[in-house]
Amino acid sequence: MPSNDETLVICRCEEVTKAEILDAIHDGCRTLDEIKRMTRAGMGLCQGRTCSHLISQILQQEGVLSERAATPMKVRFPLRPVTLEAIALGAENVPEWLATNEREE
Ligand code: FES
Numbered sequence: 001m002p003s004n005d006e007t008l009v010i011c012r013c014e015e016v017t018k019a020e021i022l023d024a025i026h027d028g029c030r031t032l033d034e035i036k037r038m039t040r041a042g043m044g045l046c047q048g049r050t051c052s053h054l055i056s057q058i059l060q061q062e063g064v065l066s067e068r069a070a071t072p073m074k075v076r077f078p079l080r081p082v083t084l085e086a087i088a089l090g091a092e093n094v095p096e097w098l099a100t101n102e103r104e105e
Contacts, residue, residue: 010058011051013044021055025062032056032073048073 006019016039024038032048035041035055042048042055052073059065086094 010054011039011041011044011048013046013050014040014042016041016051018058021058022062025059025064030059030064032059032071035059036073042073047075 006017006022008018010016010018010021020039021035021041024035027038029035029038032042032052032055036043036048041051044051048055056065089095
């Protein structure tokens with residue numbers, strides 16, 4: 001990874017660049033989770049499987065984090081909104097259009 005290419009996209013899911021990661025580090029972020037909270041890197045569809053290693057490398061290059069101290073990001077399942085109607089019907093009675101939130105007009 002070129003160290004001076006700050007336009008490099010580190011987190012493809014959330015489109016977070018190396019410059020944004022470096023800004024977060026310079027603003028005081030010291031862990032992967034702090035970077036995640038500050039920039040949204042790692043909150044995308046892959047939940048940091050792709051970008052967490054790169055962010056960890058940047059933290060090490062900046063002298064902030066040792067390799068042994070790097071703890072993985074907390075993974076949270078992606079959420080999607082559920083209507084009260086779907087909850088009232090129960091999981092087995094929800095029609096397809098309601099399960100996908102795509103009502104036909
Ligand atoms: S590449 Fe960062 S969350 Fe997917």
